[in-house]
Amino acid sequence: MRRVKAGEVDGFEPIVETYKKQIYIYCCRMLGCKQDAQDAVQDVFIKAFTKLHTYEAKVSFSSWLYKIAYHHCLNLLRKRQVRMRVSRLIRSTGHADSVEQWVALFLAATMMVGSANVYAASNASTSVPQAKVAVSTAKPEKTSVSFDDRIKELSNKLKAGQMVAYYVADQEYNRLDEIYFTSMGFVNTKYADYVAKAKALNAPTLTKPSDLPKSYSFQNAIIYLKSPERTSSLYEKLDKELRAKAASGEKFVYSDIMKSNEASAAILNFDKGKVKLQVVASYIVPEQPMGGTPVPQKKPNEKKETIVINGVECIYTTDSKGRDHLDWVDEEQQIRYSIWAESAKSDVLNYAKKMIAK
Structure with missing residues (x-):
């Protein structure tokens, strides 16, 4: 995480691979539509990447990511x-x-x-x-x-x-x-x-x-x-x-x-x-x-x-x-x-x- 925040963009790919299935399942449950969930997952990770500089280790990264997914799905x-x-x-x-x-x-x-x-x-x-x-x-x-x-x-x-x-x-x-x-x-x-x-x-x-x-x-x-x-x-x-x-x-x-x-x-x-x-x-x-x-x-x-x-x-x-x-x-x-x-x-x-x- 520190490497990604320091500017190593390639380091974000393993993060996506680690959490994409969990976020997809979560979005499916909220949206009730697989296609909408697939689109939402992409948007969630883009938002997470662009706001990564605001993430603090006081909370787990997964909790922070789920919060972004929740608000995005709620808006949809x-x-x-x-x-x-x-x-x-x-x-x-x-x-x-x-x-x-x-x-x-x-x-x-x-x-x-x-x-x-x-x-x-x-x-x-x-x-x-x-x-x-x-x-x-x-x-x-x-x-x-x-x-x-x-x-x-x-x-x-x-x-x-x-x-x-x-x-x-x-x-x-x-x-x-x-x-x-x-x-x-x-x-x-x-x-x-x-x-x-x-x-x-x-x-x-x-x-x-x-x-x-x-x-x-x-x-x-x-x-x-x-x-x-x-x-x-x-x-x-x-x-x-x-x-x-x-x-x-x-x-x-x-x-x-x-x-x-x-x-x-x-x-x-x-x-x-x-x-x-x-x-x-x-x-x-x-x-x-x-x-x-x-x-x-x-x-x-x-x-x-x-x-x-x-x-x-x-x-x-x-x-x-x-x-x-x-x-x-x-x-x-x-x-x-x-x-x-x-x-x-x-x-x-x-x-x-x-x-x-x-």
């Missing part, structure tokens, strides 16, 4: 869980075409841990009475009803501005053993209505330039609701009550419907014939500590370039298998902005120039 599970919940709920809403696109946008813009969001169309503000936080038990009509079906039924009960918490007491389905939220946001077909609703919900602001790129027209604005943070008293209360209810034997429990007073993200949709341009703003959510150094995901179909617009550094990503996008963060590092369009780089850059203040 969170990402997987979010994608599954959001995509399933989206398919249940009947808005698959437009919202499926949003899933890719939102997951790229911010890591939404422990929540899923759908939306309700609206031309004006919707007022929803505040509901008390109390726990009910799901009682499906048939024992064959899946957890996905129950979540779909639950989300279908929501009106704009409402959310509900649920818990699935099933280790295979809910590997992270966490409570989750599903909510119904807002869609405004008038920009002025969106501005008013965004202000009321403290949503990240998106400005529609007075002169849009040529031939584009505004379609709608979507506001996504914010789920309670894990450190909040509301989250802790719900977590405790849902688990207590599940302890009686029910596999699926949920809270009463609640009103949400905050938003987590917003999106403006523009069309130019078949070309769709989407502008996304989302509050930056810190990722959970993983241990080691994050390893960028390899995407051979993507090519990135840095572009400075009005003094702001932006990253333009060309995706041969999807839509291109331009990304940047605000000066306070609190909001991430993205503009997405397929094969319309000049339009994306023109919009960004109008949007980013000099």
